[in-house]
């Protein structure tokens with residue numbers, strides 16, 4: 170047994186130290202980034218915030234809205250190829266730069282991925298998502314997808330340590346998905362005791378990925394716009410968000426009236442709810458590692474998007490970063506034992 174005693178930090182453990190700056194307004198900040206992908210060898214420019222591939226977040230409707238803000242949506246894997254084709258037929262060319270096709274690692278899912286990408290060759294992003302990215306079979310799957318789609322941008326995860334980031338990049342990932350346990354409807358840490366505070370995971374994994382010319386996405390754990398900025402400040406190239414984008418018109422999902430209030434069901438993708446819906450129940454050998462919650466219905470997602478992007482722009486002005494690209498360099502985190510004043514809730 171071994172104990173690592175360095176302190177590992179979550180978003181709640183730090184704040185940005187403000188820095189003298191010549192920026193006059195947050196409207197001067199450019200939050201778009203351009204990335205060149207290590208394996209795909211292509212470039213992408215946009216706002217590097219991604220809606221999670223959860224079935225009540227990563228929807229086609231969300232993608233239509235995100236396109237307006239040049240952001241990305243990892244479309245969940247439960248749409249059929251026919252649904253994809255029908256929807257794509259109604260979309261502008263630009264949509265292909267702002268959507269990712271999600272897949273698991275089963276043979277069925279690989280065949281479906283091949284069918285879809287061969288039918289729609291303009292789709293350029295693939296998101297390979299498993300709860301535990303440490304398994305050899307997962308690494309082999311990433312290598313197989315890379316061999317089959319040499320020019321597609323592959324995002325794969327989830328992992329939380331530098332050596333596994335390197336392993337995934339060596340095996341074909343362009344972007345590594347980082348996060349085990351921080352999600353708003355995730356119960357992995359409770360069920361298994363496994364996890365890694367998200368900000369430290371981001372800092373360590375970004376360092377490993379950047380050393381190899383790859384990128385990372387910080388996946389999960391953002392509960393406010395400030396957390397999104399902290400993920401970028403820690404070195405994340407992209408930030409993936411689930412819960413903050415749930416409960417809106419574009420999220421879909423079942424609605425219920427409770428005491429005259431409209432609530433929306435939101436659940437983890439390995440919760441009982443998701444497994445009953447998509448897989449015919451929870452397999453006996455595994456515990457569900459996600460919960461189901463009811464969120465107040467929040468109307469159109471646009472306001473939430475503006476809130477998140479406005480927050481990130483504002484962080485940049487506080488530390489004097491004219492571009493999001495400069496944020497990490499301009500970041501000094503201070504460790505804190507308090508966040509916001511909760512006197513009024």
Ligand code: 5GP
Pocket residue numbers: 221222223300327348350351352353354355356357388389390391409410411412413436437438439440458459460
């Ligand atoms: P959030 O932004 O809601 O904090 O986190 C979203 C992320 O939580 C997703 O992108 C995904 O990585 C993770 N997640 C979604 N569903 C589940 C689940 O059922 N179990 C676990 N362990 N993680 C989940």
